[in-house]
Amino acid sequence: MLDMEMDKEIKLRYDEAEGHQRDRSAEPGEERALIGQEGARVRLLGQGESPPCGLRIRFAIERTNLRVVCGDIVDQIGWLHEAKFPHNFSLVYLDPPFFSNREYGSFSDAWKSLDAYLTTIRDWVRAIYPWVKDRGFFVLHCDYHASHYLKVMVDEIFGYGNFRNEWVWHYGGRRQPAIRRVNSKHDVLLVWAKTDEARFNPVFEPWERDEYVAMKRQKVHRDEDGREWIWGHQGRGRSHAYRIYLDEQVSRGRAIDSVWDIPIINTSSKERVGYPTQKPVKLLTRVIELTTNPGDWVADFAAGSGTTGVAALAQGRAAWLGDINKEAVQLTIQRLGLEAW
Numbered sequence: 019m020l021d022m023e024m025d026k027e028i029k030l031r032y033d034e035a036e037g038h039q040r041d042r043s044a045e046p047g048e049e050r051a052l053i054g055q056e057g058a059r060v061r062l063l064g065q066g067e068s069p070p071c072g073l074r075i076r077f078a079i080e081r082t083n084l085r086v087v088c089g090d091i092v093d094q095i096g097w098l099h100e101a102k103f104p105h106n107f108s109l110v111y112l113d114p115p116f117f118s119n120r121e122y123g124s125f126s127d128a129w130k131s132l133d134a135y136l137t138t139i140r141d142w143v144r145a146i147y148p149w150v151k152d153r154g155f156f157v158l159h160c161d162y163h164a165s166h167y168l169k170v171m172v173d174e175i176f177g178y179g180n181f182r183n184e185w186v187w188h189y190g191g192r193r194q195p196a197i198r199r200v201n202s203k204h205d206v207l208l209v210w211a212k213t214d215e216a217r218f219n220p221v222f223e224p225w226e227r228d229e230y231v232a233m234k235r236q237k238v239h240r241d242e243d244g245r246e247w248i249w250g251h252q253g254r255g256r257s258h259a260y261r262i263y264l265d266e267q268v269s270r271g272r273a274i275d276s277v278w279d280i281p282i283i284n285t286s287s288k289e290r291v292g293y294p295t296q297k298p299v300k301l302l303t304r305v306i307e308l309t310t311n312p313g314d315w316v317a318d319f320a321a322g323s324g325t326t327g328v329a330a331l332a333q334g335r336a337a338w339l340g341d342i343n344k345e346a347v348q349l350t351i352q353r354l355g356l357e358a359w
């Protein structure tokens with residue numbers, strides 16, 4: 019179970035909510051402790067009592083560093099406004115349906131037209147925009163089905179000049195010989211900063227001495243203690259200036275580039291929770307590491323099985339996790355070690 023603050027939990031239940039147990043012993047409006055959770059509180063909404071903002075948000079878990087919400091993206095954001103949510107987000111990661119025209123069982127990715135799809139995503143991104151911090155980032159996860167349209171469309175909201183990167187998540191896997199299209203084994207993460215002030219945290223990945231030497235293509239020297247080094251240069255065409263020690267370079271790691279090789283979660287992996295389109299925690303860990311700092315708020319308004327929450331909480335970030343699909347919200351709650359419905 020993740021180490022989360024246990025001091026404050028409020029569950030909001032609606033009479034129309036289905037699929038979870040109701041605590042019939044509690045009076046409407048009464049606050050009472052939940053069994054097994056120290057300091058936790060439950061509040062039942064009474065008959066006819068309005069939800070806090072009249073939006074179609076069906077269920078929520080609220081802790082100091084976490085919100086788990088079931089509802090449409092636009093309603094989730096309506097709630098942020100109406101409840102005057104006190105935090106803006108350093109990162110909004112959005113992994114929406116991709117316009118793949120598939121039925122996933124848990125959710126549908128079938129649309130009337132490309133226009134209908136783009137109109138929906140445009141509405142979502144417009145709603146999200148005000149909630150991204152000035153120094154924050156918006157990351158849109160998509161693939162070849164619509165990435166080329168989405169990039170232009172989101173430029174119109176965040177500004178062409180604020181587009182920062184296209185991160186390619188290359189997941190590899192089984193390949194078939196193909197003549198119409200070669201195997202497509204990557205997704206695209208499109209990244210916008212809210213303003214020019216936004217900065218990434220440098221991220222490094224491990225590499226070996228031989229990879230470093232092969233990349234530098236320089237003669238390796240040894241000092242009197244046997245440490246290996248190569249010449250560093252102040253700039254192009256300048257003469258030898260300083261020593262770069264190989265052990266320092268190897269222990270720091272190699273700065274990442276925009277293509278990330280991260281395997282997909284295989285069917286037998288412990289990480290797999292059975293939600294279609296579940297993303298690897300390793301992928302979200304990197305996105306969060308790059309774009310946020312401990313204590314920052316991260317939002318995922320189409321959180322599916324809650325991968326963003328797992329990665330965010332493990333790194334000491336706070337998380338808003340929402341999804342329209344109750345099954346997804348339930349999985350998120352279980353995955354985070356919160357009380358199941």
Ligand SMILES: C[S@@+](CC[C@H](N)C(=O)[O-])C[C@H]1O[C@@H](n2cnc3c(N)ncnc32)[C@H](O)[C@@H]1O
Nearest residue numbers: 090091113125295296297320322323325342343
């Ligand atoms: C690609 S999946 C997200 C998977 C997730 N990143 C994970 O690792 O499990 C897209 C999600 O968008 C949700 N979704 C679709 N329409 C939505 C809407 N209008 N509001 C909120 N969530 C929505 C679906 O229920 C689905 O869980």
